[in-house]
Amino acid sequence: MSSPYLLIIVLMIASWGIQWRLRSKFKQYSLVPLHSGLSGAEVAAKMLADHNIHDVRIISTDGQLTDHYNPTDKTVNLSEGVYAERSAAAAAIAAHECGHAVQHATAYSMLQFRSALVPTLSAVSRFMPWILMGGILLLRTSVIPLGVGIALFALTTLFSFITLPVEFDASRRALAWMDKRGVVTVQEHAMAKDALWWAAMTYVVAALASLATLLYYVSIFMRRR
Template identity: 70%
Template sequence: MNSPFLLIIIPMLASMYIQWRLRSKFTEYSQIALASGLTGAEVAQKMLNENGIYDVRVLSVDGQLTDHYNPQDKTVNLSPDVYAGRSIMSAAVAAHECGHAVQHKVAYAPLQLRSAIVPFVSVSSRYLQWVLLAGILLIQTTLLPLAIGVGLFALTTLFSFITLPVEFDASKRALAWIDSRGIVTAREHEMAKDGLHWAAMTYVVAALASLGTLLYYASILFGGRNRD
């Protein structure tokens, strides 16, 4: 098998495994009731309030694993199972998303950097596949479209790696807070930590997959340049 092609296949297989592990952990820890009896929404509201954040709303959104913090409209969006759930995973995920709200309040540098390049990544993602396709089709004529495509892909890869400290820091804040406030017992804390670990690993694999794909297209670009 072509070695550059492995740069895409290996991260893809790793991503499938990580997603399976995450869903497995989410299901397992979602079935274990939290000793404190709080819902995810209550955990989120409590964490926001105790961090002096009163302008962020906690909302329920459709889907599973759709939980996220939106800095534009200042909302913590929780999936139904997390919002109304009283499980270890509900508390962990809710606190994690509020960790992003805390980052926003304290102007956490990686979050600010990620937010600053979001508009550029959005535009890049919209046209990226078409630019790369044009680059492959025209490689015998000109390398310019492929070079532009590699440049745009480099931006999305950079975004993926900037996301890593943002996600790990949010989990660190979440775990420290739920532990210090007695939201979880020592046993529950370890489960929450395990669940958030697998969630964070999806971002790690996504970043590596993006890097692998970038290197794959870069190898085609420089291979074509060498033929010239």
């Protein structure tokens, strides 16, 4: 078994473990009432107002841990549990998503770079798997199709790694603001930081898995050459 392939398996197992840990932490911290008594939606509203952002809507969305900021329509989308809940976990996630809104409003360079790649990746993702599959099947004839597929997959790997500083920066902004405004106590800050750290780890593992997969395709390409 090749090293990249083994690494992919290890990272898949790690990803499952981190997702389980994140959900466990969120459930644990959701049981701790927030001292300030603010709901996730109220935390989001205060953070946006404090940063003079008045053109972003806060809406509730279905699902669990489906929270995200949409720069296209300028909406902070909070899952049902986060939107109405008054806990350290809800406050952390709401503030984190607003951190992305602050990045957008202040033209944070890494977010701009990431957003610029989205249209290209949306188009590429539709046919990239077929190009890679076709490239492997046609290896005996030509290495060009697989080479093209690898180049396209490299874009998705780049996107995964660009996402990391964007996510870590949003968490940094969220925690700093919550401390400054007294949204969380010292104990609640530790909970919020822990929850956001586990959330960030899901992106780290995803980036490493993408890199391992890229190396796997590259190893196939190099052996054929």
